[in-house]
Structures are given as structure tokens and as C-alpha cells.
Amino acid sequence: MEAEESHWSMGTKLEKEEKYQEALEHYLKEAEIQKQRNNIAMAALSLLSAAKCALKAGDNKAAMTLFDLAGDSYVKYAESTSSVSPRSSIWGYKMASKCYMWANKFEKAEKALETANSMEEKLEPSEDLGAGVPLFRPYRKKGGK
Numbered sequence: 001m002e003a004e005e006s007h008w009s010m011g012t013k014l015e016k017e018e019k020y021q022e023a024l025e026h027y028l029k030e031a032e033i034q035k036q037r038n039n040i041a042m043a044a045l046s047l048l049s050a051a052k053c054a055l056k057a058g059d060n061k062a063a064m065t066l067f068d069l070a071g072d073s074y075v076k077y078a079e080s081t082s083s084v085s086p087r088s089s090i091w092g093y094k095m096a097s098k099c100y101m102w103a104n105k106f107e108k109a110e111k112a113l114e115t116a117n118s119m120e121e122k123l124e125p126s127e128d129l130g131a132g133v134p135l136f137r138p139y140r141k142k143g144g145k
Helices: 007-016 020-036 042-058 060-081 086-102 106-122
Strands: none
Touching: 007 042, 007 060, 020 042, 042 060, 042 086, 060 086, 060 106, 086 106
């Protein structure tokens, strides 16, 4: 691995080459680095990527464990952003719910989704982007079609 190439980059490269076990190892190393940097969202994403690689490599037991760990990391992210960015927190709980479902942790999945839905209900209408509303409006020329 080149000095400037991250474990994330190596993981994605190896995954494209269908070297799933090697990719998994790089994603796990990246998760550890991101945890040390307190970048919880990136650690969660790295764990999720590792879980998907484990699944592709045929190691279902490892995949289930990694999906569960990714879910825990997304919950931690959601908790850390709840007072600063409710939308980010809701997203974190929804991602956690998906990870827990993939890990067959249905009670944890339901709890995370309930938390996300409860938070979403409390948002002011101006804060609620709603489903299907684009983040950016389409560009239109002034005075034209």
C-alpha cells in the first residue's frame, strides 16, 4: 500500500477486483482509524462496507457481527448529532435500523426506526424536507423556460 493511499481507497479497489476478504481487512482498519479520530459516521460506513464484503466472501457469521457493529456505530453517530442536526440524527437511526435488520437484530432495528420516526414527527415544518423534495432546486434560466 502506498503511503498516501488510505485503507478506504484500498478497500474499494480490492472490492472492485472481487478480493473481498482483503477489502474487508482494509475497511476494518479504516474503521479503527476513524474511531480514533472520532469520525463516527465514517467508522460506521467502513464497518458497513466490511460487512458487505464478508457477505460477498461467503462469511455470513462475520457479516452479521459486522452489520450489528455498524448499527451500533450509526446509533452512536445519531446520538452525537441529535442536538446539533436532527436530520443527521434521524438519518443515523435509519441507517442503524437497516444494519440491524441485515444482522437479524429485529428488536434493535425496530427501536432505532421508532426513534427516527419519533424525532421526525417533532420537526418543524420548515425543518422537514419531506420525501421526494430535492436538496437543490433545478437550475432554470431567468426569464426563460
